[in-house]
Every structure is written in structure tokens, then in C-alpha cells.
Amino acid sequence: MKCRKCGGAAVINMRQHKLALCAEDYLAWLPEQVQRSIEKYEMFSPADKVLVAVSGGKDSLGLWDILARLGYQADGLYIGLGIHGGFGYSDQSRALSQAFAGARGLKLHIVEVEAAYGATIPELAVISNRGHGRPCSVCGLNKRYIMNRVAHDGGYTALVTGHNLDDEVAVLMQNTLNWAGGYLARQAPVLAATRPGLARKAKPLCRIYEREMAAYAIVRGIDYIYDECPHAVGSTTLYYKELLNQLEEKRPGAKLQFYLSFLQAKEAGLFSAAASEPDLHACQRCGQPTTAPGECSFCRLWDKVRAVKGLPTRLPASMLQPHVETEP
Ligand code: SF4
Numbered sequence: 001m002k003c004r005k006c007g008g009a010a011v012i013n014m015r016q017h018k019l020a021l022c023a024e025d026y027l028a029w030l031p032e033q034v035q036r037s038i039e040k041y042e043m044f045s046p047a048d049k050v051l052v053a054v055s056g057g058k059d060s061l062g063l064w065d066i067l068a069r070l071g072y073q074a075d076g077l078y079i080g081l082g083i084h085g086g087f088g089y090s091d092q093s094r095a096l097s098q099a100f101a102g103a104r105g106l107k108l109h110i111v112e113v114e115a116a117y118g119a120t121i122p123e124l125a126v127i128s129n130r131g132h133g134r135p136c137s138v139c140g141l142n143k144r145y146i147m148n149r150v151a152h153d154g155g156y157t158a159l160v161t162g163h164n165l166d167d168e169v170a171v172l173m174q175n176t177l178n179w180a181g182g183y184l185a186r187q188a189p190v191l192a193a194t195r196p197g198l199a200r201k202a203k204p205l206c207r208i209y210e211r212e213m214a215a216y217a218i219v220r221g222i223d224y225i226y227d228e229c230p231h232a233v234g235s236t237t238l239y240y241k242e243l244l245n246q247l248e249e250k251r252p253g254a255k256l257q258f259y260l261s262f263l264q265a266k267e268a269g270l271f272s273a274a275a276s277e278p279d280l281h282a283c284q285r286c287g288q289p290t291t292a293p294g295e296c297s298f299c300r301l302w303d304k305v306r307a308v309k310g311l312p313t314r315l316p317a318s319m320l321q322p323h324v325e326t327e328p
């Protein structure tokens with residue numbers, strides 16, 4: 001197969017775009033696509049201070065690499081979840097994130113949940129008895145909280161994550177099958193800051209296929225963690241991804257079309273009746289925005305878990321700021 005731009009040997013054939021490219025042209029093409037999404041959805045500008053949530057995987061490290069190449073001021077945030085099962089997921093993902101940042105002289109903030117708050121994510125899930133044996137719901141709650149907190153405290157104006165098209169479409173499919181109007185109304189490439197001091201949230205890879213990110217990481221020589229978090233195995237999201245891959249196999253471009261048509265329908269107001277601004281106020285304890293009355297669910301969760309572990313339940317004010325180690 002030949003590169004459509006220069007006629008050299010292609011390293012990737014993207015049937016969804018009817019486009020085959022060589023290594024050099026691919027490494028130029030993908031950041032252009034990301035830049036187009038950043039502009040189209042008004043995610044952020046070169047004046048913004050951007051915080052990239054990194055997990056050591058191909059999407060987040062690839063995104064950080066692309067943003068740095070595009071000239072954005074992008075720092076990273078790694079959250080250590082304390083997931084040590086199997087192959088030592090957390091240790092590996094931290095080491096790869098640190099190696100990536102170190103080799104490029106990029107600034108990486110590191111927050112270890114256990115050191116900052118007193119328990120690992122799997123421990124937190126068991127003690128709090130939330131999530132029916134799967135730590136994902138408490139994990140999500142902690143990640144969202146810490147990302148917001150670090151973005152806010154560090155003066156970042158945009159918080160970006162490496163969600164790719166496959167991630168977005170799997171969520172879209174799940175929400176569509178349930179006709180979850182509120183979720184559909186909120187699913188977007190960019191979410192404006194709902195309160196002053198809160199960072200805008202953006203997903204610059206929302207139109208990039210997972211396979212395209214894997215190819216980018218390999219061609220660019222980014223060392224990333226291949227395996228998913230062990231708790232992702234058997235998840236509904238992975239099930240929908242498999243279904244959607246079957247669809248894509250038969251109809252190249254189906255995932256992208258599903259997503260773009262959804263965004264158009266949303267733009268046309270199809271979900272506006274379900275859209276509602278959450279009623280946010282400051283948590284009485286930590287000050288972070290919450291919909292819960294009084295204290296936020298993060299503070300309440302940690303109270304309960306710290307009590308069971310025999311740790312002082314009222315977190316001292318300084319501990320509410322996660323310990324952030326910064327490199328370099
Ligand atoms: S799969 Fe792993 S990293 Fe993802 S939410 Fe679940 S526990 Fe957290």
C-alpha cells in the first residue's frame with residue numbers, strides 16, 4: 001500500500017477516511033486533525049494553561065505529545081490509584097508517565113491517592129461498599145475531584161483528557177440504548193466551566209479512532225502501557241466497543257458518522273429539553289463545587305473510609321490539598 005501524499009510505503013490504511021499514509025505524513029496528519037477539533041469546538045487557545053490527565057496509556061501520552069508539538073502550554077497530571085493487581089498497573093503507568101515527561105522536559109504533577117488521603121482506590125471501594133465489587137465508580141469520583149482540584153489550584157484554564165472516538169461512541173451507544181436524555185445532553189467535546197475558577201473540560205481526541213492513536217504512539221516511539229486497568233475487563237464499555245468494532249468492520253466510518261450525527265442533532269436542539277444546568281454550590285468543607293447539600297460526596301466518602309481505617313476523620317485543611325509532586 002502506498003502513501004497517498006508522497007507515494008512512499010504506507011504504515012497505516014484508514015478505511016474510514018479512504019486514506020493511507022507513510023510514517024512521516026501520518027505524524028504530520030494526526031496533529032492537524034486534533035488541531036481542527038480544538039478549533040472547531042473552541043476547546044482552548046495557545047493563551048490557555050492546559051492540564052492533561054495522563055494514565056500512561058497511548059491516548060493520554062499521545063495527546064500530550066501532540067499538544068506539545070502543536071505549541072500549547074500543556075502540563076501533565078498523573079493520579080496514582082494504587083491498583084497493584086496482576087502486572088502492577090499503577091506502578092507501570094506511573095513509571096511510563098514519568099519517563100515520558102522526563103525525556104521531553106515536560107512538567108508532570110503526581111498525586112498518589114493513598115499518600116494524599118489514606119487508602120488506595122481498590123481499598124476505598126471495598127470499605128465504602130460502593131460499586132458492587134468494581135472500583136470504577138469511586139475511582140471516577142476521585143479522579144474527577146483531584147483533576148478539578150489540581151487544575152483550580154494550579155491556575156489551569158483547560159483540563160483535557162485523552163478520550164478518543166471509540167470511548168465517546170461507546171458511551172453514546174450506552175446512553176442512546178437507555179435514552180438517557182440528561183447524559184446525552186451533557187456529552188460534548190467541550191464542557192464550559194460551570195463556575196468561576198473551574199477549568200473548562202475538553203476532549204481533543206473525540207474524533208480520532210483508538211486505532212489511529214495506537215498507530216501514532218508506535219510510529220512516534222512513545223512507550224506506553226498496553227494493558228488496560230485490570231478492573232476494565234468485562235466492563236459494559238468494552239462490550240459496546242466490541243459491538244461497535246463489528247459494525248465498523250462492515251461499514252468503515254460508521255463510528256465517526258454516529259458521533260458526528262449525534263453532535264449535529266444536539267446542535268439542532270434535539271436534546272435541549274433534557275439539558276439542565278446542575279445546581280452547584282461550594283462544599284462546606286473543601287469548597288469544591290458539588291450538587292450534594294452540605295458536604296460533597298468526596299468529603300463524605302473519605303470520612304467514612306478514614307473512620308473505618310482508624311484515621312482522623314476530619315481531614316486537616318492542608319490534606320484537602322492533594323500532595324502534588326512536580327517534575328521536573
Ligand atoms: S477501569 Fe480502572 S482506572 Fe478505569 S475507572 Fe475502573 S478502576 Fe479506575
Ligand SMILES: [Zn+2]
Pocket residue numbers: 003004005006007008021022023024025
Ligand atoms: Zn508519505
Ligand SMILES: [Zn+2]
Pocket residue numbers: 283284285286287288295296297298299
Ligand atoms: Zn468536599
